[in-house]
Amino acid sequence: MKSILVALLLSGLALMCSAQISKIESKIVRSVEIHNQTYVQLLKDVVNTNSGTMNFDGVRAVGMTLKPYFDDLGMETTWVSGESFNRAGHLVAVNKGTKGPKLLLIGHLDTVFEPDHPFQSFQMLNDSLIQGPGVIDMKGGDVIILAALHALKDAGVLKDMHIEVVLTGDEEKSGSPLELSKKAIIEASERADIALAFENADGDPRTIVVTRRGSSGWKLEVTGNAAHSSQIFTERVGVGSIYETSRILNAFYTELSTEENLTFNPGVILGGTAITYDNNKNGGTAYGKSNVVAKQTLVNGDIRAVSLEQLSRAKEAMLRITAENRPGTSSELTFKAGGYPPLTETEGNHVLLGYYSKVSQDLGYGEVKPVHPRKAGAADVSFTNGLVDMAIDGLGLAGSDDHTANETGNLNYLPIQSKRAAVLMYRLCFDTN
Incomplete structure (x- = not known):
């Protein structure tokens, strides 16, 4: 050819x-x-x-x-x-x-x-x-x-x-x-x-x-310890799922947002004591009270990169950031299979x-x-x-x-x-x- x-x-x-x-x-x-x-x-x-x-x-x-x-x-x-x-x-x-x-x-x-x-x-x-x-x-x-x-x-x-x-x-x-x-x-x-x-x-x-640019999806799921809000930031309770989610998203932005032609957008976020999400409707519900530390948070987003190499680097950085959990929390970042290649x-x-x-x-x-x-x-x-x-x-x-x-x-x-x-x-x- x-x-x-x-x-x-x-x-x-x-x-x-x-x-x-x-x-x-x-x-x-x-x-x-x-x-x-x-x-x-x-x-x-x-x-x-x-x-x-x-x-x-x-x-x-x-x-x-x-x-x-x-x-x-x-x-x-x-x-x-x-x-x-x-x-x-x-x-x-x-x-x-x-x-x-x-x-x-x-x-x-x-x-x-x-x-x-x-x-x-x-x-x-x-x-x-x-x-x-x-x-x-x-x-x-x-x-x-x-x-x-x-x-x-x-x-x-x-x-x-x-x-x-x-x-x-x-x-x-x-x-x-x-x-x-x-x-x-x-x-x-x-x-x-x-x-x-x-x-x-x-x-x-x-x-x-x-x-x-190619386009694919990602999902971030974060879990915290549900407790009375007066106990947030203690060693036993930790920071809760919403604070941890905000840390992760802010770190994505701080570390990766200046890279040319790379974008990653959190399109929907749900957090609270209990949440539900329907993939077919691209939405769900969240329940919580202001005096209860959030137990669950979910974020769905997309990522767009101009090359497979750029996409791979971005995924590695996002996974590393996600794994650096604050006390009392755990999180999982998954990238959806398929999507459009660049x-x-x-x-x-x-x-x-x-x-x-x-x-x-x-x-x-x-x-x-x-x-x-x-x-x-x-x-x-x-x-x-x-x-x-x-x-x-x-x-x-x-x-x-x-x-x-x-x-x-x-x-x-x-x-x-x-x-x-x-x-x-x-x-x-x-x-x-």
Whole structure:
């Protein structure tokens, strides 16, 4: 696979000598412009179909709306059942050409908005701004994938390209076990050389993601001696679970908060004489009196790191801090299995960014720079880490406020992103000889 990276470096140098697009690239651009309204309507249709992760029928409905478009491109489409990991499933489409590197395109069908959420429909705010659940995260990206592939077909080159598309149905709330939930992406990554993901990145089309922080969970459980509050701090009673929890959390902050690109957030805390916690509801109850030393405290949080090495160092420090118990207390810190791995920053990812930026400039849309890791959350592309030569994310629709009822996209960028993606894929497959 290293030959692909070398070839791209060499062809990238050649392309720097020319700022013009080729005749085939002109056909690609023209196709996107001709069919843009078709894909605007498709975006409206899928946004108006609720596909909250746990609305399995809705997720499948969005997949079945997109499937005929892949079929019309001549791709082999498959619905991967999600029964084994308690989700709707995934849509996979494959084009088995033989020219150039094998490309993996990544998107997702689900949103964070379940059927009981009030935010349900597509609407035009003006002549270019749209609002709706998933317009940028990431139904806009799914539509851009199709528009780009359509343009490649119209230009007569798609048939020669090896492209696999994986649109997952559980990106926003992953199924379990994770090894089955992400099996389709992992296996596709093992077959691919280059991964292109169509999330919306930080909403700025002048940037692209070359690294993403991973995300996983942790749980802190602390026990103290229940006693009358008048006896707190004595040798027999100690400090109680709440004071010990506060020591641990403060030490996490003091020792680790200044490390670049590392974050760890205590999302919920319960403490008192007795507590209950329901994982399915992400909440619970706490009972206690002001004159009783707290016996139990629980904290659930997440941790995000830019590399596996950084994550390992942080875990070691947190475990060490937790073990340094104050008198009369005991504590246990556990890290949840699974989670999203980081997308490690690599030379290959930067080469691919350079190629994409050159495409953007040749099309008249300007230079593209990398997103800061703190602005790029966990996403499915991270499961390609170490399996492909190069990967970037953020090729989706530009907009703002995803995961909120103000989620907004800019339709002016639908053809722009489609052109950039299509020309990038064309050059990757045909400019490396």
